[in-house]
Amino acid sequence: MTALEFSVEKNPAARSETERAEILENPGFGNFFTDHMVTIDWSVDAGWHNPAVVPYGPLLMDPASSVLHYGQEIFEGLKAYRHADGSIWTFRPEKNGERLNRSARRLALPELPVEDFVESIRALVRADSDWVPAEPDTCLYLRPFMIANESFLGVRAAQSVRYLVIASPAGSYFSGGVAPVKIWLSTQYSRAGRGGTGAAKCGGNYAASLLPQQEAAANGCAQVMFLDGETGTRIDELGGMNVFFVRSDKTIVTPELTGSILEGVTRDSIIELARDRGYTVEERAITIDEWRAGDADGTITEVFACGTAAVITPIGQLKAEGFTIGREDATPGELTMSLREELTDIQYGRREDTRGWLVRLDK
The missing domain is CATH 3.20.10.10 (D-amino Acid Aminotransferase, subunit A, domain 2)
Structure with missing residues (x-):
């Protein structure tokens, strides 16, 4: 099975190299976000479609979106690591993709093929590779998530869903060393x-x-x-x-x-x-x-x-x-x-x- 192919829309308001360097100097955890995000839509009729890398920004959401009323959502967390030669890697992403699907089944959400999950991570990291820090024990934290966005107040599984991936540079978790x-x-x-x-x-x-x-x-x-x-x-x-x-x-x-x-x-x-x-x-x-x-x-x-x-x-x-x-x-x-x-x-x-x-x- 062929993974989804992602279109790419470059962010015209992407941060400058200087702004990005200042953030990467002390990113903390979950405080700053990269210039792009991944989105894929799903519907009962069309399945998964519209895979894209787009500028990071607010979501347009109807007040009746079912995620806001019934909490039909799931998420994952994994990291991208920059190795000494400059290459960028992640750790066992297929396990995160499999777990996302187990969560999806429990929350009555559609399952995303694992190869598409991995490709969504790769698409975002390629677009925002300069955001992966190089200092020891730093990383780019990746947050894939899925939300039910059908505008409907009846209590049933949503028939419209969106999957997204956002990323946040993260500093060393233990800035003062690992302590009990x-x-x-x-x-x-x-x-x-x-x-x-x-x-x-x-x-x-x-x-x-x-x-x-x-x-x-x-x-x-x-x-x-x-x-x-x-x-x-x-x-x-x-x-x-x-x-x-x-x-x-x-x-x-x-x-x-x-x-x-x-x-x-x-x-x-x-x-x-x-x-x-x-x-x-x-x-x-x-x-x-x-x-x-x-x-x-x-x-x-x-x-x-x-x-x-x-x-x-x-x-x-x-x-x-x-x-x-x-x-x-x-x-x-x-x-x-x-x-x-x-x-x-x-x-x-x-x-x-x-x-x-x-x-x-x-x-």
Whole structure:
């Protein structure tokens, strides 16, 4: 099957080289956007059509668009990396495309062929290649998303949809170096429940996490951890990251995919890297009591979270009402940092990609 061919409309108001250089000097995360974006339309009658790279700008949307009323939307997140020779690559984009389609099925949206997903990323990066920063640990963050834009207030799946990709240059996530974070255990709120949208990457999941995240910040924590919605005993995931537990017997445990946990691309990659090192990786239920006991007797030696933005983040302490796990002065675990180094070395081309995970975008 042939991927879509994208027309290109150059942005007449594109930023100058000087303006772009000033932004890339300190881009932060999600603060600035490139000169172009990708759009593809879909309708019941025509399927996917009108693939285009167009100037970045506001969307014209009818107030009755169904996404505004019923939240029928999904999104993805991945990165473009500039290697030392100037070439631009991304990491396992087909996995993001497959996950987008799983999310689409759950939200009653049309599936976009994976080859078209990858080509949409390539089309935007080619148009805005000068926006991919070259400093260490920087990248161009890519945000594909799909919205239902049919003007209709009836409660049914929309018959008109738009897929878009925007991009934002991102600086180093840990400007002061990687340090263990403190996280807050939410006992009042659940991230997802059985049969819900927990495994889909949709905005509603993140909106529901914002109030618990405020609670975490009020307790001096950077992230919030959720328990399962049924028993309130099993560890689910963080607000936007999966979690791993390293045991003293060379076993690594991560919560199994139950349908309420997002299947992270970084999570999947870590499992493969760890198994290649000889570690036993168990995908199973792990309770908060098991974590408490393992921390107390030393059988759980490291805990870390992972996701696209931060890659791998060591967890130093969990705070909850009535107890804490870990130490406030914890240092990053040896395996945590070693896996992080291996993964980022592959992504930035500093280590050979023996698994075919990298896809070139600039040619």
